[in-house]
Amino acid sequence: MAIKFQYNKISLQEMQKQLKVRLDALPVIKYKEAILRTEAEKAKRKRIELERSIESKIQHYEYMNILWQEFPQDVITVSEIKTSMKNIAGVKTPQFENAEFELKPLCLFNQPLWVSDGITLLKELVRLSIEKELLSIRTTLLDAARKKTTQKVNLYEKVQVPDYLNAISKIKKFMNDEESLGKATQKIMKKRILSI
Numbered sequence: 569m570a571i572k573f574q575y576n577k578i579s580l581q582e583m584q585k586q587l588k589v590r591l592d593a594l595p596v597i598k599y600k601e602a603i604l605r606t607e608a609e610k611a612k613r614k615r616i617e618l619e620r621s622i623e624s625k626i627q628h629y630e631y632m633n634i635l636w637q638e639f640p641q642d643v644i645t646v647s648e649i650k651t652s653m654k655n656i657a658g659v660k661t662p663q664f665e666n667a668e669f670e671l672k673p674l675c676l677f678n679q680p681l682w683v684s685d686g687i688t689l690l691k692e693l694v695r696l697s698i699e700k701e702l703l704s705i706r707t708t709l710l711d712a713a714r715k716k717t718t719q720k721v722n723l724y725e726k727v728q729v730p731d732y733l734n735a736i737s738k739i740k741k742f743m744n745d746e747e748s749l750g751k752a753t754q755k756i757m758k759k760r761i762l763s764i
Contacts, residue, residue, distance in 0.1 A: 571731045575742040583739065587732040590724050597724065601717040603657040608710035615703040622696050629689060632682070639686055643672045649698055659713040661706040664699040667691075 573579045650665040669691055674683075 571728075571735050573735045573739060575739055575746075577743070580736065580739045580743070583732055583736045587729065587736065590729055590732065594721070594724050594729075597717060597721050600657045601714060601721055604659065604710050604714035604717060607656045608707055608714060611703050611707040611710060615700055615707065618696050618700040618703065622693060622700070625689070625693060625696075632686075639683065640672075640674060643674055644687055644690055644694075645670050645672075646694060646698075651702065656710065657713070659709055661709050662702050663706070664702045667695045667698050669694075 571583070573583055646667055647670040648668040650667070651662045652665055653660045654663040655661075671687070
């Protein structure tokens, strides 16, 4: 979209003001973009670590697959997921705090010995899975905000700043030409008056 302007001092001052606003905002926006990029990458790396941790825990207990058929169903449920909102460069993202579980009354004397260890393992796997999902959400939010910020940086750097500079130069050139023309007209009029 082309910038609309008039060839006068007021328009020149407005163009200079708008250019200054954009030039002052550009480093801040670039810094925000860098922070969003690094935080998104951190969240992705942590999510990948959690996925590997979950897979390794599952593989570590893979030999017990047959025993899991004896595990009592619905003995453990997630009662509450505690999260907090973390502000990262103006983007509110969820951060995992803790997960609380509710256990059905279960008589461990009637169960195999490994059931209590199975409950602990399930709690850990569910906790890691919840944290992984929240990191996925955080990554998505940060990437979306980063894309918008990158678009704004590109808009300022590649479109608006050059357009304002171009408009300012056109206005200055027009005003200089007008001033030169006015001086030339005055000289001609002065010569005519003196020649009479």
